[in-house]
Amino acid sequence: MALLEITNLxxxxxxxxxxxxxxxxxxxxxxKHAVMGPNGSGKSTFAYALMGHPAYxxxxxxxxxxxxxxxxxxxxxxxxxxxxxxxxxxxxxPGVTVTSFLRSAINAxxxxxxxxxxxxxxxxxxxxxxxxxxEHLKVPRELAQRYLxxxxxxxxxxxxxxxxxxxxxxxxxxxxxxxxxxxxxxxxIVAEGVNTLVGADMGALVITHxxxxxxxxxxxxxxxxxxxxxVASGGPELAHTLEAEGYEAFxxxxxxxxxx
Amino acid sequence: xxxSETDVIREIRADYGYGWxxxxxxxxxxxxxxxxxxLIDVISDHKSEPDWMRAxxxxxxxxxxxxxxxGWGADLSGIDFDNIHYYVKPTEKQADKWEDLPAEILxxxxxxxxxxxxxxxxxxxxxxxxxxxxYHKLQEDLEAKGVIFLxxxxxxxxxxxxxxxxxxxxxxxxxxxxxxxxxAVWSGGSFIYVPPGVSIDMPLQAxxxxxxxxxxQFERTLIIVDEDAYVHYVEGCTAPIYSSDSLxxxxxxxxxxxxxxxxxxxxxxxxxxxxxxxxxxxxxxxDATMEWVDGNLGSKVTMKYPAIWLMGERAHGEVLSIAFxxxxxxxxxxxxxxxxxxxxxxxxxxxxxxxxxxxxGYRGLLEVAKGASRSKSKVVCDALILDxxxxxxxxxxxxxxxxxxxxxxxxxxxxxxxxxxxxxxxRGLSEAEASAMxxxxxxxxxxxxxxxxxxxxxxxxxxxxxxxxxx
Numbered sequence: 001m002a003l004l005e006i007t008n009l010x011x012x013x014x015x016x017x018x019x020x021x022x023x024x025x026x027x028x029x030x031x032k033h034a035v036m037g038p039n040g041s042g043k044s045t046f047a048y049a050l051m052g053h054p055a056y057x058x059x060x061x062x063x064x065x066x067x068x069x070x071x072x073x074x075x076x077x078x079x080x081x082x083x084x085x086x087x088x089x090x091x092x093x094p095g096v097t098v099t100s101f102l103r104s105a106i107n108a109x110x111x112x113x114x115x116x117x118x119x120x121x122x123x124x125x126x127x128x129x130x131x132x133x134x135e136h137l138k139v140p141r142e143l144a145q146r147y148l149x150x151x152x153x154x155x156x157x158x159x160x161x162x163x164x165x166x167x168x169x170x171x172x173x174x175x176x177x178x179x180x181x182x183x184x185x186x187x188x189i190v191a192e193g194v195n196t197l198v199g200a201d202m203g204a205l206v207i208t209h210x211x212x213x214x215x216x217x218x219x220x221x222x223x224x225x226x227x228x229x230x231v232a233s234g235g236p237e238l239a240h241t242l243e244a245e246g247y248e249a250f251x252x253x254x255x256x257x258x259x260x
Numbered sequence: 261x262x263x264s265e266t267d268v269i270r271e272i273r274a275d276y277g278y279g280w281x282x283x284x285x286x287x288x289x290x291x292x293x294x295x296x297x298x299l300i301d302v303i304s305d306h307k308s309e310p311d312w313m314r315a316x317x318x319x320x321x322x323x324x325x326x327x328x329x330x331g332w333g334a335d336l337s338g339i340d341f342d343n344i345h346y347y348v349k350p351t352e353k354q355a356d357k358w359e360d361l362p363a364e365i366l367x368x369x370x371x372x373x374x375x376x377x378x379x380x381x382x383x384x385x386x387x388x389x390x391x392x393x394x395y396h397k398l399q400e401d402l403e404a405k406g407v408i409f410l411x412x413x414x415x416x417x418x419x420x421x422x423x424x425x426x427x428x429x430x431x432x433x434x435x436x437x438x439x440x441x442x443x444a445v446w447s448g449g450s451f452i453y454v455p456p457g458v459s460i461d462m463p464l465q466a467x468x469x470x471x472x473x474x475x476x477q478f479e480r481t482l483i484i485v486d487e488d489a490y491v492h493y494v495e496g497c498t499a500p501i502y503s504s505d506s507l508x509x510x511x512x513x514x515x516x517x518x519x520x521x522x523x524x525x526x527x528x529x530x531x532x533x534x535x536x537x538x539x540x541x542x543x544x545x546x547d548a549t550m551e552w553v554d555g556n557l558g559s560k561v562t563m564k565y566p567a568i569w570l571m572g573e574r575a576h577g578e579v580l581s582i583a584f585x586x587x588x589x590x591x592x593x594x595x596x597x598x599x600x601x602x603x604x605x606x607x608x609x610x611x612x613x614x615x616x617x618x619x620x621g622y623r624g625l626l627e628v629a630k631g632a633s634r635s636k637s638k639v640v641c642d643a644l645i646l647d648x649x650x651x652x653x654x655x656x657x658x659x660x661x662x663x664x665x666x667x668x669x670x671x672x673x674x675x676x677x678x679x680x681x682x683x684x685x686x687r688g689l690s691e692a693e694a695s696a697m698x699x700x701x702x703x704x705x706x707x708x709x710x711x712x713x714x715x716x717x718x719x720x721x722x723x724x725x726x727x728x729x730x731x
Contacts, residue, residue: 079688095701105687
């Protein structure tokens with residue numbers, strides 16, 4: 001049994017439009033999965049639905065973590081059980097510094113792990129971990145005291161997403177187009193972060209439009225996503241085939257993209 | 261009281277940590293309900309006041325009775341002036357040691373954490389219970405430097421000339437209906453004088469507690485900051501929850517002399533059955549600075565617009581205002597700045613939050629008098645509305661009679677977005693925690709101005725308001 005099991009997942013918008021049309025996927029710790037697809041194929045909806053976004057309705061199928069369905073859980077409970085989503089467009093929270101946000105997030109997880117009783121992270125431990133992670137991910141020190149994503153450049157936002165992942169130590173990390181809008185240096189750092197974290201305690205699902213990030217994060221499994229379905233799966237070589245031949249070869253004739 | 265009313269009160273009590281009251285507190289004197297000239301004499305007799313003050317009170321009552329209720333702002337029709345005790349004297353004499361207080365009153369202060377706070381970070385404390393300040397203490401080294409920090413009644417007794425010279429000069433007795441009421445029946449409050457060049461590093465704090473039902477509390481505060489002096493005064497207030505309403509109507513006058521600086525911080529957390537109608541005004545002379553930091557979290561209705569008159573050149577004024585309106589609350593808050601002299605500067609920052617049907621808002625006046633050239637002012641008012649039932653209003657009046665000025669005004673209204681909440685919840689925060697975090701961030705420009713202990717307290721109170729009922 002894989003840690004995260006997705007079976008026959010169908011996701012619809014509030015108006016009933018079906019975006020994800022039956023996806024099967026299993027992700028375990030120590031695995032890097034890449035989900036590649038053209039714009040409008042439903043990749044981001046898939047990612048949001050996994051995390052429990054209230055605007056997307058699961059109409060069929062199941063998502064299981066540790067063999068247990070998490071469909072009834074809110075995003076907070078999914079996070080507390082070890083799911084993480086790095087956002088394509090992280091939201092700004094004015095007035096809340098990166099540091100105080102991270103401390104609150106860690107404490108929320110610790111509280112859940114402690115049966116609902118507060119169990120705040122010791123100040124020194126938090127500081128040491130944070131500084132080490134920032135150093136490793138080359139996040140400038142001053143960013144820790146700035147308001148979360150408020151006035152951040154695209155690259156800063158993505159780095160801070162990866163910083164959150166490093167600090168919160170999820171078991172399954174979903175990265176939604178984390179590579180978009182990054183210059184090559186930032187991309188390298190983000191990829192390095194993913195490579196370091198994936199291991200015995202974490203698996204990753206990297207959702208992307210481009211093959212580029214996969215030069216730095218070598219996936220164990222590549223899935224081609226089109227029109228709300230996985231239309232092909234394979235090893236890392238599939239990514240290269242995609243790059244050489246384009247998505248067209250994998251998309252059945254007459255199927256267009258839809259809004260994500 | 262009907263069953264459903266009891267349930268509502270129980271529910272509110274559960275969310276408000278200060279809603280308990282102490283039964284059977286012995287009182288020295290409790291005036292019968294209602295307002296009259298006889299009552300004025302009773303109050304004046306109890307206080308053995310000079311004749312001029314007695315006459316001032318009688319005249320003020322006439323003004324109060326003659327004035328109509330304000331025809332603007334919040335709905336005040338629920339106030340029943342005949343159903344209020346205007347004067348309640350809880351103890352025979354003021355204590356300067358906590359242990360000298362009657363046990364049930366000391367217990368109240370302990371539960372509010374005042375003696376503990378005094379030990380840790382305050383330079384002086386005044387604690388008012390009903391109509392009188394029952395405990396008062398100033399650090400000895402400040403006393404030696406000539407600082408006066410007394411309750412207003414003692415101030416009048418011990419420094420009559422100084423009080424007489426300034427009392428009601430900033431807020432005349434007929435300024436508005438509620439200032440007239442306070443002038444008639446005032447009792448307690450603080451009298452502060454900081455001599456030239458004396459800077460008081462730690463805050464002076466006054467704490468106001470209402471315990472009795474149908475109580476009216478009318479403290480009167482006068483602060484004089486002399487040249488090159490500095491003081492930070494902090495007031496906090498709470499009351500029990502009753503099914504009938506109480507009234508709190510204070511008058512606060514502040515004089516900041518050249519190069520002096522005064523900061524006045526309020527953390528208002530009255531229970532949701534208190535009408536809080538307060539007049540606060542300061543004058544700042546040459547190169548002086550006046551700052552109002554005004555946090556309004558409690559009360560049923562608050563109408564309060566701390567004002568600053570910039571009388572001397574280069575004087576600077578700031579009003580930082582937070583108003584949080586929850587279920588059944590109307591916070592009509594704001595600020596006023598009048599630029600009278602040249603080169604004066606001011607900043608008004610207002611943050612209002614409304615939730616669960618609460619109504620928040622900003623009502624402000626920025627006035628620049630003829631001749632106040634090169635004045636600069638910036639007004640920022642932001643509203644955060646947490647749900648569809650809640651409301652926020654902004655009334656920014658600007659009256660400029662001088663051409664050579666630099667004024668800026670920004671206003672925003674925002675709602676907590678589903679996407680912002682989802683982002684925070686995807687990191688493990690509950691919906692309540694996520695909303696509280698967004699709100700704490702929203703008011704951060706103001707809480708960061710507070711000393712740490714008060715910032716923590718303010719954030720804790722906001723958290724409590726947020727947890728109250730998420731829905």
